[in-house]
Amino acid sequence: MTSGATAGAAVGGTPVSVPRRVDVAVIGAGLAGLTAADALTAAGRDVIVLEARDRVGGRLLNHDLGDGQVVEAGGQFVGPTQNQVLGLAADLGVATFPAYARGASVYVHRGRARRFGGDIPPDPLALPGLGLAMARMNQLARTVPIDAPWTARHARRWDAMTFATWLRRVTAGTGGLELVDVFLGSAYGGTAAEASLLFSLHYIAGMGDERNPGTIDRGIAGAGGAQELRFHGGSQLLALRLAERLDGRVQLGTPVRGIEQGDRSVTVRSERGTWTARHAVVATPPVLASRLAWSPRLPPQQDALFQRLSFGALAKCEAVYDEPFWRADGLSGQGVFRAGSTVCSMFDNSPPGDGSGDGGGPGVLMGFLGGPQWRAWAHRPARERRGAVLRAFAQVVGRRALRPRSYFEQDWTAEPWTLGGPTAIAAPGVLTAFGPWRDRPFGRVHFAGAEHADYWNGYMDGAVRSGRDTAQAILAATD
Amino acid sequence: MSEVSEVSETAVLAVPAERVWEVLSATGRYAEWVAGVLEVTDHHGEATVGRTYSERNRTVGPLTTRSTWTVRELDPPRRRVDTGTGFAPMHDMTNVFDVEPVPVGDGLGTRLTYTVRYRPGLGPIGRLIDRLQQPGLRRSFQTSMRALEDLIIAEGDEHEGHNG
């Protein structure tokens, strides 16, 4: 099993029967919960963070490669306009390095592999349609109000259809749709057929910031986009450093089961004790928030929304080699696989080695089993899945990929405190019916998390934004 | 009755015969390594005499066909004979795998012989088509056997960890 329970964070705790009093109880020590707790603590509030797992970081998880090197088994890439997470990293002293992107990428279609440069594969049949569709997506996304997509002029029409229905309408053949699905395999853990067009346009509108309108291009791109940079020490280091700074205020191994609130306080219950607070922040994935025992009940609309914001299906499969041998062959290690392949995309995930980004340490290839690929392979014997993944890698970098030094997988659907990944995708009808309930505080309880962000919804940046915004809202509350 | 055609290819694979036998006995897995098998639509797990499995196969260009195979002879871990229907105009299709352990370098290897016999059908035209398609068939057998070798290498030893 991948273990990210490395040093730094953990504060154990003995069960307590007498309710402890704090100003704010934060549920979930992912990036959102920790950011909120950090901001609240900095403002002088007394905070406790209750975390179900025996580690911090949630969807961020470092895998130990030995020799002080790590590679991520969860979220990892950051890029331009993600200033919240980049700012947090700078503040925590966590440096970035460019994800390896030199050399050619490889496009695999119908078993044939072709080298290409840039982010978009050279498919002469699919490309013109895809280019037009991307331009149109960006144009429509600009008309979606970032903080209230359900008020877009065509919101009802767009929320009544899937992203796939729309893509089929605006592109000829299946090439454009299948190439968008390659991206959505890892971005949604699903396909365009599973998400509403309105949700998707809002997601694209959020791939930017207050000054730079979101574009699908920025979401897809390596250099200049969301896959441009990685963190030295692995992304989980952000959470570990935040937990260190919270100095004893994070209690691990404490699944919260219920939340009760009255006019004056909120009580948070777990088997490890009870905390009474003036405010609570639920910073868990939305589905897990809906499964808490609420008293009084969550407003039915909010409950309905949270249940519908279930996660896609995503696993990372990573093979470790003595060196990143593909680089000498002029390959970036990046592969784009059209429908029918074992993985949807793959990347050179080697640790930065000497800091130049040129390796010097082990080489790591990482492939995503997202949505359809996960459904095809997750339930097959582990050995057969490993074989299929490595053969997919070999299509991109050659047969040396068949014999890794080691191989590991992280299937996020198997994680009871996450239930899928990378994020929630809304099916048709959800945003227009329940969207306004997403971030609405319920009495003294506020909601935070990557799924509660307008910009970079579902990403680390969104998680940090949402954590900060939630802390601000609590600090602004008069009671 | 047209004459029987036979296409047979042999390859030496750098993987143990026991694993080759194991993987080629898995009737659900042909789409993973046999060139031209797009999908296994029905199967019975480990090959058993008298039982069947079905496939969707690529034929010419974008055309596909549905075939059903019956396991006829099993001589583990050496020989397996199946007969198939669904490849018209070819009839009386028989597929034979012969598996023989051989040393490869310092390790265990396998000599695998992949043979198909059939009657081409369609009289003289059929024989002409058959002659034209045989080189492609040979290439596809070699591709399949290399894919089988890659698959077995990639699956690693039973004890190799799958979760880090």
Ligand SMILES: Cc1cc2nc3c(=O)[nH]c(=O)nc-3n(C[C@H](O)[C@H](O)[C@H](O)COP(=O)(O)OP(=O)(O)OC[C@H]3O[C@@H](n4cnc5c(N)ncnc54)[C@H](O)[C@@H]3O)c2cc1C
């Ligand atoms: C495979 C994968 C790849 C990804 N790639 C990227 C990427 O490249 N770039 C990017 O920006 N983002 C990526 N993401 C998304 C990114 O990881 C998340 O957006 C972000 O980490 C979410 O942070 P969060 O705090 O909102 O939620 P989480 O990290 O899910 O944290 C929630 C926390 O709540 C805890 N919890 C849940 N229920 C309870 C309970 N009842 N009681 C107590 N605690 C509870 C959980 O254990 C968890 O620690 C990826 C995600 C995955 C899974």
